[in-house]
Amino acid sequence: MVLIDFFSAVGDVLSSESTYINGALFAALLAFAATGEWVAERSGTLNISVEGMLLSGAFAGALGYHLADSVAVGLMLGAVGGLIIAVVQAEMSHRLTADQFVVGLTLNILVVGLTGFLDREIDPRADYASEVEIPILVDIPLFGQALFGEPWPFYLLYGLVPLSWWLVYRTRWGLELRAAGENPQSADVSGIDVNRRRRQSIYYAGLTSGLGGAYFLFARLATFDDSVIGGQGFIAIAAVIFGGWTLWGTMGGCVLFAGALSFQLSLQGLGYELNTELLQALPYLVTIGAMAIFARRVRPPAALAQPFIRGLK
Amino acid sequence: MTRGARLAEWVVLYALSIVVALAISSVIVEATGGDWWPVLEALVDGSIKAPGRWGETLGVAAPLLLVALGTVISAKAGLINIGQEGQLLMGAAFAVYFSFRIGGPGPLNVVLLLLFGALGGAVWASAAGLLRYWRGVPEVLSTLLLVFVAIQAVGYGLKWQWLLLADEASRGNRNLVSEQLAKNNRIPRPDIFGNEFPITVYVALALALAVAYVLARTVWGFRLRMLGHNPRAAQRSGVSSTVYGATALAIGGAFAGLAGAAMFAGGGFSFGNYRLVPGFSDNIGWTGLLVALMARERALPAVVAAFVFAMLRTGAGFVNSTGVESRITDVVQGLLVLALLVPPAVVFLRDRRRARAAATERV
Numbered sequence: 001m002v003l004i005d006f007f008s009a010v011g012d013v014l015s016s017e018s019t020y021i022n023g024a025l026f027a028a029l030l031a032f033a034a035t036g037e038w039v040a041e042r043s044g045t046l047n048i049s050v051e052g053m054l055l056s057g058a059f060a061g062a063l064g065y066h067l068a069d070s071v072a073v074g075l076m077l078g079a080v081g082g083l084i085i086a087v088v089q090a091e092m093s094h095r096l097t098a099d100q101f102v103v104g105l106t107l108n109i110l111v112v113g114l115t116g117f118l119d120r121e122i123d124p125r126a127d128y129a130s131e132v133e134i135p136i137l138v139d140i141p142l143f144g145q146a147l148f149g150e151p152w153p154f155y156l157l158y159g160l161v162p163l164s165w166w167l168v169y170r171t172r173w174g175l176e177l178r179a180a181g182e183n184p185q186s187a188d189v190s191g192i193d194v195n196r197r198r199r200q201s202i203y204y205a206g207l208t209s210g211l212g213g214a215y216f217l218f219a220r221l222a223t224f225d226d227s228v229i230g231g232q233g234f235i236a237i238a239a240v241i242f243g244g245w246t247l248w249g250t251m252g253g254c255v256l257f258a259g260a261l262s263f264q265l266s267l268q269g270l271g272y273e274l275n276t277e278l279l280q281a282l283p284y285l286v287t288i289g290a291m292a293i294f295a296r297r298v299r300p301p302a303a304l305a306q307p308f309i310r311g312l313k
Numbered sequence: 314m315t316r317g318a319r320l321a322e323w324v325v326l327y328a329l330s331i332v333v334a335l336a337i338s339s340v341i342v343e344a345t346g347g348d349w350w351p352v353l354e355a356l357v358d359g360s361i362k363a364p365g366r367w368g369e370t371l372g373v374a375a376p377l378l379l380v381a382l383g384t385v386i387s388a389k390a391g392l393i394n395i396g397q398e399g400q401l402l403m404g405a406a407f408a409v410y411f412s413f414r415i416g417g418p419g420p421l422n423v424v425l426l427l428l429f430g431a432l433g434g435a436v437w438a439s440a441a442g443l444l445r446y447w448r449g450v451p452e453v454l455s456t457l458l459l460v461f462v463a464i465q466a467v468g469y470g471l472k473w474q475w476l477l478l479a480d481e482a483s484r485g486n487r488n489l490v491s492e493q494l495a496k497n498n499r500i501p502r503p504d505i506f507g508n509e510f511p512i513t514v515y516v517a518l519a520l521a522l523a524v525a526y527v528l529a530r531t532v533w534g535f536r537l538r539m540l541g542h543n544p545r546a547a548q549r550s551g552v553s554s555t556v557y558g559a560t561a562l563a564i565g566g567a568f569a570g571l572a573g574a575a576m577f578a579g580g581g582f583s584f585g586n587y588r589l590v591p592g593f594s595d596n597i598g599w600t601g602l603l604v605a606l607m608a609r610e611r612a613l614p615a616v617v618a619a620f621v622f623a624m625l626r627t628g629a630g631f632v633n634s635t636g637v638e639s640r641i642t643d644v645v646q647g648l649l650v651l652a653l654l655v656p657p658a659v660v661f662l663r664d665r666r667r668a669r670a671a672a673t674e675r676v
Contacts (some may be wrong), residue, residue, distance in 0.1 A: 046453065048395075082354065096658035101395055102606045105599050113643020114341075120638045121345040137536045149610075226640075233463060239389075241454055281465035282460040288444065291455070295448040305393060306455050 006142065006272060013266040020146035022265060025220055026256035028154050031053075031251060032212025034235035034243075035164045036205030038250045041240055042168055043201035044181035044194075046305040048104035049089045051233025053206050054265040055226065057213025059124075060093040062224040064214070066124035071297075075153055075214045082210020085111060090199035097309055109232075116226035129153055129218035151219040153211075160208060165247050167204075177201055181301035184308040194308045209233070234313060238287040244298035257283040297300035314567075326656035334652035338645045346645075347407045349638040356593030356642070359631030360624035368508025372581035372595075374623035375517040376401075376572035380601025381608065381615040382433075382517075382524045383568025388610040389528055390561035391541035396441060396456030397569040399463030400434040404570020405577045406467045407433025409491045412498060412578075422498050427513075427574045434570015435563045437463060442559040452562065460598075465565050468591060477589060491589035499587060500579040511579030518616065520568075525612035537561060569598060607653060637656070 013019050033050050040047040060081025064074035085107055093100035129151040137148040170175035179187035180197040188194050211227065221228055235257055242256075243249025264279045291298075333524040339349035361367045380397045387394040408430035408447040411417075417425040441459060470476035471489040478484070500511040528534035540547040540557050548554055576597065578583040585593050600622050608614035629642035 008480055022357070071349050088651070092654060092658075097661065098607045098654040098658050099337060101393070102654060104604060104649065106647050109596070109599070109643055109649075110647025113640045113647060117644060118345070120640070229462065234457075238458060241458075263507070275469070276556040277465040277469035277538070280468075281462045284461045288455060288458050288462070291450045292444055292448045295444075295450050299449075300451060300454070304451070 009267060009270045009272050012270065013263060016244070016266065017142060019262050019266045020143055021101060022260045023255070024146040024150060024154070025258075025259050027254045028150075028157055028219070029159065029212050029216045029232055030236050030239055030254035030258055032215055033205075033209045033233055034239045034250050034254050035046035035161055035247070036212075036228045037236050038210030038240045038243070038245065038247055039164055039168060039177070039208075040198075040205040041245060041304060043177045043198045044184060044301050044303040044306065044308070045091065045094065045100060045198045045202060046236075047202055047205050048237065049085055049107040049111075050205060050236055051211050051231065052104075052108040053085045054213040054236075055071050055111050055115055055215075055235045056228045058209030058211075058221075058228055059119065059218045059224055060210065061214025062124040062126040062218045063122070065126040065218075066122070070220050071129045071153070071233075072128075074157075074218060075211060078214025078217070079210040081209045082206040084206070085208020085210075086202045089206075090202040093307070094195040094198045094202070097307060100159060100305070100307065112226050115197075115224070116198055116219065118191045119224055119226060124224060126217055126224065128221050128222050134167075135302070151215075153215040153218055156211065156215070161213075161247065161251065164204075164208075165220035168247070173197075178301070180308070181303055184303050184306075188308070189213040189311060194310075198308070208209055209236075235283045238283045241300075242283075242287040242290050244290075244294065246299055253283075253287070256286070274293045321651075323656065323660070326659060328388055328644035330652035330655045331649065334648040336646070338641065340643060342637055342641060344412055344417060347641075348635070351635040352637050352641060352645075355627070355631040356441055356627075356628035356645070357501070360628035363631070365508050368505070368510040369581060370620065370623045370627045371508075371514045372510040372579065373592055373626050373643040374619045375579070376404020376576050377516045377599050377604050377622055378517045378521060378619035379572035379575065379599045380512075380569050380598055380604035382520055382612055383565035383572075384602055384605035385524060385610050385612050385615060386528070386537070386568070387438075387561045387565035387610075388441060388605065389534075389541050390537045390558055391544060392445075392558060392562055392565075393453040393600060394438065394441070394456045394565050395453060396438070396460045396463075396598075397602050398456075398594050398596070399435045399456075399460035400569035401576075401598040401601075402463045402467050402565040402594045404430035404434035404567075404573030405439040405589055406470055406477060407436075407570065407574075408577050410470075413477075413479075414451050414475075415493050423500055423578060426498070426578055427571060428579070430574020431567040431571040434573065435567040437570070439559065439563045441566075442562040445556045445562070446559055453624060467589070467593075468521060471591065479588075489591050494578055494587040498578070500575065502580065503551065511575065511581065512577040513579050516575075521612050521616050528612065532572075569601070572601065573595065603650060607650065609657070622646075 033054055036192045037047055037050050055116045057078040061074040061078035064077030089103050089107055092103045133151045134148040176192045177190060177197045180194040184194045239253030240250050241258060242253035260279060260282050265273055267274055342349045342352060359366060360370050409425045411429035412426050441452045441455040445452045447457050449652045471478055474480060477491045479490055483492050500513055502509045502511050525644045537557055540552055541553055544554055577589060580587050604615055604618045604622055608618045625646045629639055632642050634641040
């Protein structure tokens with residue numbers, strides 16, 4: 001009897017629009033960050049400051065709204081906020097050849113401290129972005145509202161993801177970037193400035209993650225707090241790995257992980273307590289499992305996380 | 314360049330970057346209406362000057378050093394282990410499980426507890442080792458991901474009494490908390506000049522010497538370094554990358570786990586007061602990794618680096634009393650770390666440029 005109740009609750013959750021709306025909201029945050037992270041990893045840099053970039057973007061977004069009373073300005077400032085972290089990360093690790101993990105970890109701690117500190121001192125206020133519904137499409141049952149009835153910054157994704165794909169696979173810049181990630185020595189010999197490409201890819205990750213942080217602020221929170229990102233950046237990294245370093249796989253990971261989270265939240269709303277720890281650990285477990293199973297077929301960029309210093313191998 | 318000039322150059326470069334980092338922090342504080350000087354004084358007071366504080370700092374430095382030593386070992390084998398935070402937490406959980414669910418005979422208890430902690434960290438790191446050598450999953454990714462699995466696993470353990478949760482009598486109305494370690498099972502904290510710290514500080518120092526010796530002077534250490542420098546040459550001369558790599562990862566994890574157990578049984582600072590609580594690891598694992606990397610993966614410089622990082626932590630506790638939001642210490646710490654990264658990089662790049670220029674002239 002209990003089991004039947006439970007399954008009917010699962011059915012309710014799966015057939016209610018709010019599950020999908022929430023899922024899309026989280027998925028979008030992950031997708032903003034993961035898109036940039038994917039570009040960065042394709043160039044051979046494991047950018048673990050993405051968490052800090054998201055947080056910095058969220059704070060800068062709040063600051064932008066506070067100053068200009070406009071979500072658009074907030075988003076732009078959010079992107080700049082992410083970019084600032086990216087510049088530090090890129091210059092330190094791919095110009096000064098400092099260890100990328102030291103820089104990334106330090107930046108993550110630094111950003112939590114800095115935004116927390118400034119938040120207490122300035123206390124910026126923000127607001128929700130207005131929702132825009134795309135006619136006809138929004139009426140699709142179940143998914144319509146989630147995909148076409150969102151706060152307007154959400155729709156930036158529809159441009160950003162294809163753009164990233166085009167940049168990486170269809171431009172000379174993208175080819176050079178991938179070469180830097182696969183075989184930096186050869187890339188260097190053929191005249192590509194490896195570290196420059198890596199820096200640029202980190203800037204790109206900073207821009208998209210900053211945008212993502214600001215999006216999350218305007219779509220869900222409307223007030224800033226230094227715990228708002230809470231590890232989502234690391235889930236975005238997991239999504240890139242889960243996706244086997246392809247863009248569509250990465251997006252699949254974002255949807256899957258966000259879907260699991262939203263499913264759990266909705267089920268909780270109906271009074272069913274799932275094993276929250278297991279669900280929280282799910283993105284990481286699934287990613288580890290996927291890597292273990294497909295490790296022979298899917299492989300990371302060959303030079304991932306290996307610094308490039310000319311003449312040294 | 315003469316030796317003296319080189320040394321002077323290092324000193325100047327370090328001094329300059331530290332001053333810049335402090336200047337930026339001071340601008341942040343002053344711009345938001347705070348006073349910078351008292352913050353700096355509070356940092357020094359809290360870490361060394363005030364009574365009992367340098368003992369406190371040593372107590373924090375010990376786990377940092379232990380984590381860093383483990384990192385040095387796995388780094389020497391050419392492995393990038395960035396999952397110390399999870400390994401440390403697992404070590405603490407194993408130690409807690411042992412002390413309350415198994416228990417050893419009397420005075421041996423503390424030693425066994427520490428060993429169990431090391432075992433926990435080793436198990437967690439070995440999971441990454443297994444994935445690396447059996448399935449070819451890069452250890453840098455698996456160790457990172459396993460951190461978050463460890464956090465959830467320990468959170469789960471703290472919900473169930475047969476795992477880590479304390480019984481109702483000893484936890485009061487608190488949830489998610491383990492029992493408190495009995496007084497006679499704790500690591501002794503002798504009092505020296507009004508400062509007390511757990512004797513694991515000495516253990517950590519001894520281990521630092523041991524690690525430095527083993528890596529530099531033994532066959533095992535030589536093989537490990539060979540593996541790190543040139544895996545192919547190592548393989549040809551009979552160093553199995555699987556055996557040595559997996560061992561190095563496991564030992565690295567064991568050190569982190571030992572740190573976790575020592576934090577649990579050594580007390581002091583904010584380490585849960587002899588209990589395992591959520592958020593117990595408190596970034597010690599991440600910071601220990603930073604310590605190792607700042608020391609450029611060498612055991613003895615890690616001793617100094619660990620103390621410096623510990624100072625920032627204990628100093629932070631005093632900043633609140635100045636009226637400035639204590640979060641500023643995270644900012645100061647971050648800026649200082651970034652600043653300390655600059656001089657070696659600058660010197661390295663300049664030396665390379667000079668060598669390059671000299672090489673082209675000769676041609």
